[in-house]
Amino acid sequence: MxxxxxxxxxxxxxxxxxxxxxxxxxxxxxxxxxxxxxxxxxxxxxxxxxxxxxxxxxxxxxxxxxxxxxxxxxxxxxxxxxxxxxxxAGGHTLPTGAALFAGYYLNELLLKLLARQDPHPGIFDAYAATLPLLREDEDQRSQAALRAFELRLLADLGLLPDLSVVTQTQRPLDPDRLYMLGPETGVSVPSHEAPAFGATQLVQLQAALLHGSQAALQQACAECLPALKGCLRGLLHYHLGQKPLRTRAVMLDLQKLLD
Structure with missing residues (x-):
């Protein structure tokens, strides 16, 4: 046959x-x-x-x-x-300012983390849903959309652990404890000063990832933005290895000039 x-x-x-x-x-x-x-x-x-x-x-x-x-x-x-x-095929006007940098940041993540000819329709749909939410003033909705895309990207590539259990033991999270999310330890009890999540926040993120709705994931991200930004930056840096993001470096240099 x-x-x-x-x-x-x-x-x-x-x-x-x-x-x-x-x-x-x-x-x-x-x-x-x-x-x-x-x-x-x-x-x-x-x-x-x-x-x-x-x-x-x-x-x-x-x-x-x-x-x-x-x-x-x-x-x-x-x-x-x-x-x-x-x-x-329809869409919005080209972003400007900080939204433009955010768009190029998303593109650079895709270029450096996706292999050629490896379909990821979930990531494609998440990318399409994120672009219209990017704002020049980087409001909370825009930040939540960026964090949700980063989570979806890592999850669909198999680079994100199950957020509803302790990675080392696979036991459910204790609702009364705080947890950290690290590139090597996964979900664990904080052993040093690191962005910390409540157990409920991590469980809600995992539920939104499993549900598949980018809007639901954005809403869950909005509940823990400060911790998410720090830990996802560490996760992405770890998995990018020797491929630093030029977009982020340009943004930092521009901020120094403006300051």
Missing amino acids: VTRAPRLPSTQPAFVLHHYDWSETSLILDLFTREQGRLAVVAKGAKRPYSQLRSVLLPFQRLQVGLSKPSRDERSETEVQTLRTAEW
């Missing part, structure tokens, strides 16, 4: 994460698609003055794209597809 590869859709939703010059007239795109994950795609003629793609291939805009069958890039092991069609 011959097993056939699954047939790819004629078009699929996608976002542009990054682009590189390929020639005088073309671009290499790093696309994040719902069905195929992160892909390297050639956009032929996209730099030409009258190309219809120029006004479409923008970051943070939901697209509907049609791709050719993949071919092997002679200069690398990456399978590169050709962009056949790209249409704007």
Whole structure:
């Protein structure tokens, strides 16, 4: 019996994460698609003055794209597809200020943590749901949306422990105790000064992750934002390893200039 590869859709939703010059007239795109994950795609003629793609291939805009069958890039092991069609599929205006930096931060996380051609529809949907909530003034709703996306990303990649139990013993959390979340220890009793969570907060985060609703996860994050920001920064730094986030460094430098 011959097993056939699954047939790819004629078009699929996608976002542009990054682009590189390929020639005088073309671009290499790093696309994040719902069905195929992160892909390297050639956009032929996209730099030409009258190309219809120029006004479409923008970051943070939901697209509907049609791709050719993949071919092997002679200069690398990456399978590169050709962009056949790209249409704007609705969305919001490009973010500005702090919201723009936050958007590029999300893109950099995806570029550095997602392997190519590894579909994660849950992460795609979470990304699409997070972008409209980014605000220039970084209000509580925007911060909760960012933390919820970070949690969803880590959970879907298998990098987040079960938040409803003590990681080492797998016993349920004591409702009267505080806990920390570390990259090596998981959920544990704080042994040093670290961001601490109430047991109920961690259980609610885990329930929202299992439920699958990004809105519910954002609401749970809003209840423990100060602790979440510190511990998730540590988790992401740990799993990124030798791949520091340039977006965060640029934001810190800009804040120093403004101060």
